[in-house]
Amino acid sequence: MEERELRPVPDWHTIPRMLRDQAARHGDVEVVVSDGATLTLSELARKASEVARALMALGVTPGDRVSVWAPNTPDWVVAAYGIWDAGAIIAPLSTRFKGIEAGAMLQRVGAKVLLVAEGFMGTSYLDMLAEVRDTLPELEHVVVLGDADPGTSRALRWDDFAAGASSISPEAAEERALSVAPDDLAEIMATSGTTGTPKGVMLHHEQLLRGYWDWSEIVTLREGDRYPIIAPFSHGFGINAGLLACVLRQATMMPIPLFVPDKLMDLIEERRISVLAGAPPMFFKILDELDGPDPRDVSSLRVAICGAAAVPPELIRRLLDRAGLDRMINAYGMMEGTVISMTRAGDPVEVIASSTGRAVPGVSVRVVDDDGKDLPPGERGEILVGGYGVMRGYWRDPERTAEAVDEDGWLHTGDIGELDEAGNLSIVDRKKEMFIVSGFNAYPAEIEGLLLQCPGVAQVAVIGVPDERQGEVGRAYVVPAPGGDVTPEGIIEWARANMSNYKVPRRVVLVDALPVNPNGKIDKPALHARAATEQG
Template sequence: MTDTPGPTWPSIAAMTASAAERFPDRIAVVDGDARISYAELYEEARRFGAALVADGVEPGDRVGVWAFNSREWIVALLGLYQAGAVLVPVNTRFKGWEAADILRRAKVKVLVTVTDFLGNDYVEMLAGTGVSLPDLRTVVIARGRPSGSGVMWPDFLARATEDGLAETDRRRAALGPDDTSDILFTSGTTGTPKGVLMTHGRTMGVGTDWVAMTGLSAGDRYVMVNPYFHMFGFKGGILACVAAGATMYPQAVLDVDKVLAQVAEERITVLPGPPTMYHAILEHADRGRYDLSSLRVAVTGAADIPVELIRRIRDELPFSVVVAGYGLTEGGTASSTAPGDDPETVATTVGRARPGFEIRVVDGAGGAARPGEVGEIVLRGPTVMAGYLDDPDATAAVLSADGWLRTGDLGCLDERGCLRIAGRSKDMFIVGGFNAYPAEIEAMLLEHPGVREAAVIGVPDERLGQVGMAFVVPRSPKPSADEVIAWCRERMANYKVPRFVELIDELPLTASGKVRKTALQERAAARAAT
């Protein structure tokens, strides 16, 4: 494994204190009318940490955050580390039962949440499940109206004392890189969500490598649409900004009009996001009305980034740095393209292994795949997880004793060591003995002038076992399903051609911008049944 220098701080808490010393007057967070400096952010974080101490939180206890991106989310995150606690973020799209399951399994002691987001009161949703949460002692309401026994944010902060502040300073000094920092639960799209255990050293490594990957600096202004409960928003967002001293602009939801206006008004320089965000910007009817010339850095990542989308980002938007990366909750950012890469490399690969990482592609027998041959991606590096929470069997199934992680993603390496993603192993389907990779078919579909978005799944077929079904969000003028199929037949091998095409208004997405293939499978099954 290639040696790579790790973070220079022993913990995230120490990194936060360092940012206040290095960038005391620089604006750290802009949220609505609020603008707070790094010195002010640090003091708010210390006060939140001292309030946790007063609440009885001990080092290693778990603190959950179930809320939209906001100043309070950032303060709670950085503050819980001052108390030596461990972060457990909860997906904002989860229902009460799903959230309660995670809070129960992680033994969360304090939950920071909201009572008015997309029409939901999370306190009421939890109470409505009737699930016993014996470890949950305090619910803090960061935004919204009072609800249940929740403590409002200002009242919770008022619990901080001078003794509590002194205790946070002692706990910060005691934290080290091997202490547990966060438990992020997987999306659950392939089954029950699993809690991914990370340490301060590993998690800081994701943030500091993100700084190196993009050239993020104290002069940058970063709009944050990636949800903080996700690795991209938390580690490639908040922690990267704290490491570099950049200014954070949290977004509760992706509102393209608001984002474009903020880019123009605040001279935003960094705008990462899922492929769907860039697609929405490129398709925005009034994009030309906004001055986007300040934009410098675009970063996107997914198991199936459309090739054509990357080309359009480079050609039609003013970014000077366009980076495509590959990462996962269990591993951090494992590969990326480089700012100097040629357009074809950025458009067709997710680049080379990041410093300290090794990436292999293995065939079904576990041997090394040939260059260009699709197989499972396995990797190891400094930010690979410590394991799954309370699940040694699941950990052993994907993480070897010498640190190699089975990702479940399919891809191939070219002669240069650049990685191409073929999709998830669970998404691959076999048509008459031929392996069909949805990401490849989707990328080809996006070249059709009448296709705005596309997602492909495998569906049962009596003769061939499985065949492809494409869900297409069309452009105007709208093509027919038969026209799309005929177009595919002229350009794809027969086994790749979708046998069915359904035109839909929008693709079902997770909160982090991934297509919910399980929802499409259910839709296809319902269609077959009728």
């Protein structure tokens, strides 16, 4: 699907208006399916309004921040739309956060209400919150999601919270929802991961609707699709390309609270999954299962979305052939810039594998040198992004906002990339991932792409480690192909014969699997931590 074929986003302007229109037109469509729970669009709209009334009863006013600290569940979906109906701003917290980290983000955004899970994976979030509660003077209420018991904590049971809705009339709640303006903030998304001072990306209603309507158009997300949301709702992809996009397109979302790779094939077979989004390791898992002694049925899969700097061409070819996919899409986006570029229908395998496609409509992409000068196609520099998707800024942080978005409105992504003559954007690496070997800039993603061409190498992750003589050198963690007969020495020998000498990893470590984060991407911090404990 080319840009000219994208239908314009309907005349909604805000998420509450979008939900009401979808519920009125497609009320019987099942938009959420999870173990023991199913929600139609009309049921979601009704439950969201009840949550909005309960929040209003707690004193939530337009522009207040409400946080959600929970895994992906139907309750999370209802809570999000209820927060938006109340005119509030959702500020999600990662379930990986510990108490100090959650407290830092709650303090940063000045959250008035926190909706929290309890007991997920044996973790007491209420206990962790208790450690920092005294540092959060703006946090007035804590509500426990579902039927969990808050125990002796200063938290409301969900039933008690919901009962408060009776004090607010449906008419008052409707007036509140319809008073939300297109440029009102909808989200403040944490960007610092699980370490460091948190930053909160400010995104407003109209830009989110535009960005993820266009994303859904290119993906061809539609009614009848069954789409497991593996990325956490606390992450921009999970909440926007999942929770929001499915309601935009009447698709059925399946919230996955805890992704277990070994159960992926069961999920596809039993739930007849048609759309799947993730990083390369997840798709390698599918191929391993398909090539096993008892091939699984993945005939329901229609579209796969892979967000990665480089995707092995052979992975795409095998998925198209073995899994019978109609489309394989590579894409590039970030919290601060929403949807930036995507591959399109008709793009050859080589374009999907080596690039993240062309800028989406309404978004501009530049590649510049250290002086901010535009570089010609084929030359590498920092990626700058302009257009409607650029964030409003970092919440209560004008200094770091100015560092990220210049006076002309260009977002400085910190990513290194290059454009080809057709405008396809290739991501070489993060500036911070780059390491310098004897004065040469080495980009892990590029080296990984080269090493994947080595016979017997199925997956690889490269990091830079300190070296007394060369400053830094590469270390490669390699997953051998099934039945492959490779050795670290053999891989290094191949690299020396096929790569520039500064790109050749000093050491290769064979592993059974690469560590991944909740979004299915390679967990580079975990590899750095491992490298620090290894000799040599």
